[in-house]
Amino acid sequence: MPGSLFGHLFRISTFGESHGGAVGVVIDGCPPGITIDLAEIQAELDRRKPGQSKITTARAETDIAEIVSGVFDGKATGTPICILVRNKDARSTDYEPFKDIYRPSHADFTYDAKYGFRNWAGGGRASARETIGRVAAGAVAKRILREQCGVEVLAWVSRVQDIEANIDPADVTLAAVEANIVRCPDAAAAEKMIALISAVKADGDSIGGTVDVVARGVPAGLGEPVFDKLEADLAKAMLSLPASKSFEIGSGVAGTYLKGSEHNDEFVMKDGRVATTTNRSGGVQGGISNGEPITLRVGFKPVATILQKQMTVNNKGERVELMPRGRHDPCVLPRAVPMVEAMMALVLCDHLLRQRAIGG
């Protein structure tokens, strides 16, 4: 069963490879009448695109989106919205020398194992270019959440290697996130992060860390027992992003060191609604949103493409030396921020529609 579909009622399917004609997405299930603003979608793609700063890859893609269907007079008609982005700076010749070689910690070998052969010109479907469709669809999902229930989704870089930012999810703003090229709203930490990434880039190496995301204003009642718990769908969403290695909701790993008496969130009344004094639950209890901010952390490994010599094997089973050249992302985190936001928005939007279906 193919795996390029995400969501059930607000459903997206992405297509395209890093070095083919185009990448894109079909969004099916968009509530009719929602404004589809191409500029808004483009703005999100610009946050994701390569070459946007000195700490990202130099691949020069303009990533201009075209809306091919599903919109009339600027509004979603309720039918499938197809958004297309042509590949421009696809230097597949860069990849020709490596077409038989299994690059370490890439998907070359596993795609061969699965399909018998692969599109060796670039990363194929495993390329981060696939996330263009997600980010475009996420822009639509964010608009629905904002317009139809006042939800705001916001992500930021919370750690690069061991440099941690100090951020309060309750009041972080998009402006603060976008204030610097590493997308860390803690300015002091951001400065150190940029310096570290620059140094790593100079070495031809790469580096990992974490992205945090919050959704504020989520109504209570979203999420489904028992398999489609909100945190389960969010975990799947995040672990489907390239290079992700870990997922934590609310108190996360730190919470597993506490006792129940320390971890439980006390219920109180606040502004006439049931609220909690703390939010170790991360806004989700029993798989269902409780009205508090939904808070997650996603860990990303250092990207596998490094400009250093490595030993590996080729598809004939011979030991070979790999010396990559060209362009690479020393740290995926700043560009992962819009991806993480998109995935959060897609999950929430799907569950919003699911909850409406039962008459809630």
Add this chain to the structure above:
Amino acid sequence: MPGSLFGHLFRISTFGESHGGAVGVVIDGCPPGITIDLAEIQAELDRRKPGQSKITTARAETDIAEIVSGVFDGKATGTPICILVRNKDARSTDYEPFKDIYRPSHADFTYDAKYGFRNWAGGGRASARETIGRVAAGAVAKRILREQCGVEVLAWVSRVQDIEANIDPADVTLAAVEANIVRCPDAAAAEKMIALISAVKADGDSIGGTVDVVARGVPAGLGEPVFDKLEADLAKAMLSLPASKSFEIGSGVAGTYLKGSEHNDEFVMKDGRVATTTNRSGGVQGGISNGEPITLRVGFKPVATILQKQMTVNNKGERVELMPRGRHDPCVLPRAVPMVEAMMALVLCDHLLRQRAIGG
């Protein structure tokens, strides 16, 4: 859209509440001809059942499974297998005093928010009794994996609060896991864990930690780009378990502190197949298994039920004091071990069938 379904080709759907007539599962898509051994299923349920040791809840359930359909002459016919477990020791009167009260960090409030009312007799669908169906289906999935491709799935308690076990996933055995009541194959750590849990239980408190799981012998090629990556489906599977807070694959959070040059797994030939010298990828690259052991870690919070006084609100918005009584699990980890194994097996079995479909 309801959320009690898991998997696509090997698909299960669970039903039942903690205090209703029965809990159970329908397994649809079981390959025909597989031996369905009731004793084997029962053995897994016995690892999960309450009252199995001094460090679990005292609720006395025998959890006897009945196979209602889908089996003929001891073999799966290929049609739905329904397995039923009657609830026995369901003291719903224990819950009557709390029927209007939102217990902290339970699903009482969120179920009310979602559905407008709830089955207050016990935890309803949010109860861990729901996992009976998963564990029963997991026993079948493990058999398929073992018979049809020699895969072994094994989980253990790797940490209780800050007591960490020292285990090599390459050679841990079921016997070692089952050698003690905490299901930690590091005997020295296990002893400390049991002492800690006993102390916490005496205080009426609860405690969290982690479960590790490994799948050995998984063929390369399982998993689907891009949303149904193996780690994405595994993350969803694990975060759908009650009380889970975090998910890590391979190097996990620790891996996000490394550089690419330190993290990449070098390819080599081993026994005629492509292998890696290290396994920071956790057996999955680009969302697809690479033939190395699949290794995961799941974090569980301290369970929310504690026998201590807590403040909260009721469904009229009044501040109330909650003083639970009765039975509780001081630490969910030992009973979570078979659940984690089951979820891993269910995901792998589904992807095994998915890979067959494309002719691989």
Add this chain to the structure above:
Amino acid sequence: MPGSLFGHLFRISTFGESHGGAVGVVIDGCPPGITIDLAEIQAELDRRKPGQSKITTARAETDIAEIVSGVFDGKATGTPICILVRNKDARSTDYEPFKDIYRPSHADFTYDAKYGFRNWAGGGRASARETIGRVAAGAVAKRILREQCGVEVLAWVSRVQDIEANIDPADVTLAAVEANIVRCPDAAAAEKMIALISAVKADGDSIGGTVDVVARGVPAGLGEPVFDKLEADLAKAMLSLPASKSFEIGSGVAGTYLKGSEHNDEFVMKDGRVATTTNRSGGVQGGISNGEPITLRVGFKPVATILQKQMTVNNKGERVELMPRGRHDPCVLPRAVPMVEAMMALVLCDHLLRQRAIGG
């Protein structure tokens, strides 16, 4: 991918064979708060059960339903409702002589071809007993449709062989349908039908015909372009019933003989809503309900089990003579009436929830 699941938001999955422990259904996605009335469900099962009259099979099943989960204080909780019916009068010894023989126009050979073996004790999953779960779930769906949008679903036998009933779908009533054992509301035709079926039964033969069904009060707007058109989902629903051979919506086959100028339904205003003067569309235009009655016709072949000598082959490829004995249904139509109603109700209920999801 297994095929025992039907519907998306109001979703059912059936399980069980004709001669196993039990048959049943899990309903997932039932809107919370709906009254689940066991007597109402049982009444539908009684319309379906064997042995109800002299023109049905003599197999004596009481078909008593048990609700195992998902209901609290007589209301659906929103979680899976499992309904179970134990098999009682299962004489599998009746089938032993035929266990190697492929009965003509039965599923014996195709199940063997698909699964490699089969449960030869009775019809297995291909038995009409599987429809018990559908009818039980249909009773719930009918209640939802009635309570939440005033929809009434009603079916009747419209033709037995060449005896046609003369019925106006606009005003046919349940009382008229239930007024005779053949479930044909045209009393004169019913009398002839009963005589014909009795004669056919005496010959050990069987006979086919059609069932008509109408849904009155369906709001405009249900159904989804382009694959999940209402008539497409209805066609699938009906062709999934045992022995069904044809499906017609609205004007059906007869309509294909008309010209556009004769077939088009003129729009007019009626009681303040857009209506049509004729209903050749059968209540569906472009796959979406238009507020007029939805009218369908389903053709059923003569059932394959006949008490006459037939030639066939066995599973060794040998030519053998088959002389069935025991019990058989000379005409499936009277018992198909509640099945057809159930399938119509299931489809409409699913699409009602789907329409709610988009905010309509």
Add this chain to the structure above:
Amino acid sequence: MPGSLFGHLFRISTFGESHGGAVGVVIDGCPPGITIDLAEIQAELDRRKPGQSKITTARAETDIAEIVSGVFDGKATGTPICILVRNKDARSTDYEPFKDIYRPSHADFTYDAKYGFRNWAGGGRASARETIGRVAAGAVAKRILREQCGVEVLAWVSRVQDIEANIDPADVTLAAVEANIVRCPDAAAAEKMIALISAVKADGDSIGGTVDVVARGVPAGLGEPVFDKLEADLAKAMLSLPASKSFEIGSGVAGTYLKGSEHNDEFVMKDGRVATTTNRSGGVQGGISNGEPITLRVGFKPVATILQKQMTVNNKGERVELMPRGRHDPCVLPRAVPMVEAMMALVLCDHLLRQRAIGG
């Protein structure tokens, strides 16, 4: 839940409206290594395209397909194949006078009822242009069926109004179907059909009839009990086509007039396999293919667009006169032939992959 997705393992999703940027399809789940031949796809689109003969609409679309993704070195990579066709001759001004008017038996009113507004420039998603994606995907499905199991799918016009063709599904050929513009392999009937359609066109009227389709060489064992029976999925597939009104498998409606003793298909051995002497079952028994040719009949109504004056209402509820102008298809049948083939191929291809998944 949106409805633009079809299939499970071989899954397509179409997008696009009659008068937007483009229409197209994403095929997900194509077995890797299959040759994707653009000329072959184009040839099928040419059979479907408007303006191909004097008896079809004059809308002049070249319908040139572009493959945007999923193909490398002429082979399917196993990842999503997106195929795009730009709309060219889209005269939306033709539709401006009717933008507030509900054309009889069109989807104008129901789309408004469902979505609150609609893309009035052309038929939107309800346009037959949507089927371009289906036909393109069908070409791929036919190739898979042919290459991987020797299946041939072939459809033809079997009746126009009351002019019936006399064809034997066992030996009809593509050459015979394509030998005339009405796609009826009975030359004498074809001549009469063309004359009738021409006369109807001259009157500005339209006319219906039936398309028959056969799949030869289908292996036994495809199809799933109980809801996803092969005939159920085929019925859904066919009733999802614009203007379809009826579906018959095997003996169809005619079979419902027979007795069981007349209808049953006797099993015999033929060329070492189990076969039947007659094929009233239409190649499917118990929802599963039995190795005989699969034979279906689909009824199409006269298309709703006629160039004659009609009375109707507009979206303000006012009675108005409609006098359409421009281009119309007097008879959908010749262009429906490749659509019916495509839908048959899509269903069989999906079930072929489903059967592989269980290890059969």
